[in-house]
Amino acid sequence: MAAIDVSGVTKQFGGVTALQNLDLTVEDGEVFGFLGPNGAGKSTTIDILLDHVRPTAGSARVFGMDAQDQSVSIRERTGVLPEGYGPLGQMTGRTHVEFALEAKGAGGDPDALLERVGITGAADRRAVDYSKGMKQRLMLAMALAGDPELLILDEPTTGLDPNGARTMRKIVQEEADRGATVFFSSHILEQVEAVCDRVGILNQGHLAAVDTIDGLREAAGATGQVRVTMDAVPDGLIETIEGLDGVNSVSITDGTLVAGCENPAKGAVVHHCYEAGTVEDVETSEASLEDLFVSYTGGGA
Amino acid sequence: MSWSAVAKKDFTDALRSRAIWAISVVFILLSVVIAYVYGSFSADQLGTEEVTAEGLVFFLASNITLFVSITALVIAYKSIAGERESGSLKILLSLPHTRRDVLLGKVLGRGAVLAIPVVVALAIGAVVGSAMLGEVAAQALLALLVVSLVFTFAYVSVIVGLSAITGSTTRASMLTIGFFVLFEFLWGIVSIGIVWASNGFSLPQSTAAYPDWIFVVNQVPPSGAYTTFLYALVPGASGNAADIDAFYATPWLGAVVLLFWLVVPAALGYWRFSKADL
Numbered sequence: 001m002a003a004i005d006v007s008g009v010t011k012q013f014g015g016v017t018a019l020q021n022l023d024l025t026v027e028d029g030e031v032f033g034f035l036g037p038n039g040a041g042k043s044t045t046i047d048i049l050l051d052h053v054r055p056t057a058g059s060a061r062v063f064g065m066d067a068q069d070q071s072v073s074i075r076e077r078t079g080v081l082p083e084g085y086g087p088l089g090q091m092t093g094r095t096h097v098e099f100a101l102e103a104k105g106a107g108g109d110p111d112a113l114l115e116r117v118g119i120t121g122a123a124d125r126r127a128v129d130y131s132k133g134m135k136q137r138l139m140l141a142m143a144l145a146g147d148p149e150l151l152i153l154d155e156p157t158t159g160l161d162p163n164g165a166r167t168m169r170k171i172v173q174e175e176a177d178r179g180a181t182v183f184f185s186s187h188i189l190e191q192v193e194a195v196c197d198r199v200g201i202l203n204q205g206h207l208a209a210v211d212t213i214d215g216l217r218e219a220a221g222a223t224g225q226v227r228v229t230m231d232a233v234p235d236g237l238i239e240t241i242e243g244l245d246g247v248n249s250v251s252i253t254d255g256t257l258v259a260g261c262e263n264p265a266k267g268a269v270v271h272h273c274y275e276a277g278t279v280e281d282v283e284t285s286e287a288s289l290e291d292l293f294v295s296y297t298g299g300g301a
Numbered sequence: 302m303s304w305s306a307v308a309k310k311d312f313t314d315a316l317r318s319r320a321i322w323a324i325s326v327v328f329i330l331l332s333v334v335i336a337y338v339y340g341s342f343s344a345d346q347l348g349t350e351e352v353t354a355e356g357l358v359f360f361l362a363s364n365i366t367l368f369v370s371i372t373a374l375v376i377a378y379k380s381i382a383g384e385r386e387s388g389s390l391k392i393l394l395s396l397p398h399t400r401r402d403v404l405l406g407k408v409l410g411r412g413a414v415l416a417i418p419v420v421v422a423l424a425i426g427a428v429v430g431s432a433m434l435g436e437v438a439a440q441a442l443l444a445l446l447v448v449s450l451v452f453t454f455a456y457v458s459v460i461v462g463l464s465a466i467t468g469s470t471t472r473a474s475m476l477t478i479g480f481f482v483l484f485e486f487l488w489g490i491v492s493i494g495i496v497w498a499s500n501g502f503s504l505p506q507s508t509a510a511y512p513d514w515i516f517v518v519n520q521v522p523p524s525g526a527y528t529t530f531l532y533a534l535v536p537g538a539s540g541n542a543a544d545i546d547a548f549y550a551t552p553w554l555g556a557v558v559l560l561f562w563l564v565v566p567a568a569l570g571y572w573r574f575s576k577a578d579l
Contacts, residue, residue, distance in 0.1 A: 013578070052394060052579040072397045080395035086388030089310060090317040102306055103396035139392075 001064055003028045003150050003181040004049065009058035011044055011205075018044040020205040021058070026183055026198075031176045033192025034185040036202035037297050042185040043083050045202070046154050049183075050080060062150065076104060079143035081136075083154035083185075088127035088135060093119060096127050097141050106146030113141040118167055132159035140168065150181045157191055169195050189293050201296045208296040216292060223248065225291070226266045228273045229256045229281040237276045244268050260295075303398050307406025308413070311380075315414040321376060325418035328368040332426035335364050340433025354438030355535055357430040358445045361423060362531055365449050366524035368422075369456050370485055372415055374477050377460035380407045381570070382473035385579055400575050404465055408567060412457040419449050444534035451556075452527040455563040459523065465570030468577060484522040492518050513545045520554050523562045530555030 004026035011019040019041045026032040036042050047053035048060050051071035060067040062074045088096060097110035114123050117137040122130065127138055136159045143151060153172070157165045172182050172195045186192050192199055193213055200210040209216070233252055241257070242250050246265030251258050259269045266284055273279050315321060339360045344351045381404065384390040393403055423446055431437045463476045483491070495518055496511050497504050505511055520526050532538045533552035544550075 047579070050395060052391065054576075054578060072399055075395065075397040082388075082391040082395050084388045085391045085395075086384070088389070088392065090314045091310070095313075099306065099310055100396055103303065103398060105397075142392075142396075 001028055002026060002061075003030075003063060004032075004183060005061040005064075006045065006048070007058055007060075009045075009048060009055045009060055011041075011048065011053065012056045018205055019048075019055075022202075022205070022207060024200060024207060024210075026181060029176075029179055029181055030197045031172065031182040031184065031195055033196030033199040034183060034202060035187070035189060035192055035199055035293065036185075037187055040187075040202040040297070041205040042187075042202055043154055046082070046152055046183075046185065049152065050075065050078075050082075077148055078150045078152060079145065079148035081139045081143040081151075081153045081156050083158070085139065088130070088138070090126055090128060092124050093127050093130070093134075093138050093141075094123040096138055097145060100142035100145040104146035104148075108145060108147075110141075113144055114138075116144065116171065117141045118164075133161055133164050136160055137164065137167070140171065144171070144175070147178070148180065150183065151175055153182065153184045155185055155187070157186065157188070165191065189290055201293060203297045219292065223260065223291075224263050224266065225285045226259045226261065226269045227256055227281075227283040227285075228259075228270060228279055230273060231255070231278045231280060233257055234276045237273070240272055240276070241269055244272070260291075304402040304405040304409065307393065307398055307402050308410040311407055311410025312413050315376060315411060318376075321372075321414060324368075324372055324375070325421075328364070328372075328418050329422040329425060331368075332361060332364055332422035333429050335360055336426040336430035337433065340430050352434065354431060354434055354436045355441045355537060357427075357434065358438060358441045358535055359528075359531070359538075361426045361430070362445060362449070362528060364422070364426075365419060365452070366527055369415065369419065369449075369453050370481060370524060372418075373411075373453070373456040373460050374481055376414065377407070377411045377457050378464055378473050378477040379470050380411060380461045381465040381574060382467050383464075383470045385468040385577075386470050390579055394579065401571060404461065404567065404571050404574060408454065408458045408461045411461065412454040415453050415457060416450055419453050420446070423449060438535075441535040441538075444531060448527060448531045448534060451530070451559050451563070452523065455559045456523055458563050459566045462566035462568070462570030465567075465574040467573075468579070485524060488519075488522045488525070513547045513550065516545050516547075516550055517554065520558050523559065526555040526558035526562070528555070530559055 002025045004024065006022055006024040009019055009022045010017070022041070022045065024045070034042055034045070044053060048055050049062055049067055051068050054068060063077060065074055067074060091099070093114060094110050097113050101108050101110060111120065111123060114120050117140050119134050119137050119141070122134055127135065130138060136156070140156065143153065156168050160168060169191070172184060176182055184192060184196060196213065198210065198212050199216060201208045211219070233255060237257070238250050238252065241247055241259055244265055246262035247259055247269065249260040257273065261269060270282055336357065339352065339357050390403070394400070427442050459480065460477050463480060464473045466476060467473050492515060493504070496515055499512065520529050529552050533555060
């Protein structure tokens with residue numbers, strides 16, 4: 001059974017379309033990375049799964065239950081680390097975790113959870129006084145309360161230092177080994193790359209790609225980049241190169257011509273540059289997953 | 302019983318607020334002063350008919366309406382709207398709580414916070430006043446306690462309900478202050494305006510000639526209903542309901558109106574809140 005099944009979901013806020021006919025399936029027990037730039041609709045998707053936001057059209061199901069009609073049953077079995085959650089209460093870190101355990105109707109030792117996320121020393125301090133990273137760790141401890149079947153982590157590494165990010169990845173791995181499904185959103189590829197079985201790339205409210213990390217790597221490996229630095233880039237060269245077979249994109253920055261192309265086309269690109277002017281330097285590279293991510297999400301950088 | 306967990310959290314959170322403690326101390330001191338003043342002076346000096354233990358109850362009650370209405374507004378106007386705006390609500394609603402649990406929990410949690418100074422002030426005021434008067438009106442004081450608690454929760458319920466209507470604290474403050482101004486300051490004018498309009502846009506010669514049903518209109522503000530309800534429970538007190546001969550002219554109307562304020566705005570707020578995108 002699919003842990004998460006989103007079908008045909010559209011969400012409009014006023015005149016703005018946040019999600020456009022989104023279909024998404026996350027299988028039971030997998031670690032799914034939900035990637036996309038800020039504003040792509042990741043949090044809106046998660047809000048719909050938790051019934052914080054209602055879809056304009058389409059439906060979302062979690063554990064086969066309707067996200068709107070059976071939200072409480074869903075949330076009883078789900079641990080959530082929401083994004084942009086605002087200030088915590090006046091209570092101590094431990095009391096916060098106890099509150100989560102009580103809400104889940106779960107037993108369990110709050111101190112053990114605090115130790116797992118690495119804030120044992122701050123258990124008796126008020127959570128409002130926590131640093132950003134400590135708050136994030138506390139929220140993770142609350143999400144882990146009651147050993148949920150599904151973990152929904154929205155940008156979980158926000159505010160974490162490298163150590164914290166490592167702890168987060170380790171915990172995601174442990175939870176997956178325990179059999180939990182993990183739905184992990186991020187705008188940073190490296191973070192999902194390390195832990196996720198499959199990745200979905202969301203861009204402007206629709207799913208641009210869904211594949212395993214290996215599948216994405218294969219797709220990325222087929223293309224690459226040539227960077228040719230010239231003393232001057234002659235007129236018409238861009239058009240010539242754009243016209244070559246296997247060339248996907250051409251741009252010029254600071255006298256360097258950058259062509260995104262399939263690997264066999266690289267020789268032709270360099271050849272045309274030599275014919276057109278004085279070449280000072282040539283670099284070629286294989287595309288990384290990062291480039292692929294950028295190409296799917298149209299990041300101009 | 303998920304709402305009780307929310308109420309408990311809200312209650313413990315609010316108890317840590319120094320502002321609430323400060324207002325409460327002022328209010329409790331004021332109650333003592335009022336009780337002392339009532340016990341120290343003669344009826345002529347106070348401008349009342351006679352100084353009785355029952356009279357003390359109404360003297361203390363006047364302090365309650367002002368304190369409860371203002372403090373309820375201060376501690377509850379952001380209760381839902383503020384948490385929506387800041388995102389704190391996402392923490393509560395990521396756990397298996399319903400929106401109804403949240404609203405109910407806020408009303409009960411903040412109501413309980415406000416109930417503490419009310420009970421303390423009444424207790425101390427009653428002891429001081431009764432000691433000075435040398436008599437205890439136990440039934441009247443008990444009535445005052447019960448009616449004051451109903452009033453406290455009704456007021457908090459109104460403010461939380463209004464706060465649930467919107468996701469912006471600015472709009473929540475306008476709604477709640479608007480409520481306060483309309484029902485606590487302007488209602489006398491509204492009432493006269495209704496008489497004027499219903500009388501063919503002119504006022505009757507004297508207030509005695511006002512229609513009987515204006516009694517109902519005058520009970521609409523929560524604090525008016527509070528005092529009227531008190532008349533129903535304090536032995537020997539009649540209020541102005543006795544002057545009118547109609548089925549609705551009973552001090553129990555105050556109880557009905559308080560029940561209305563306890564339920565209706567919160568239900569309205571819930572209706573809007575339950576459909577809102579957070």
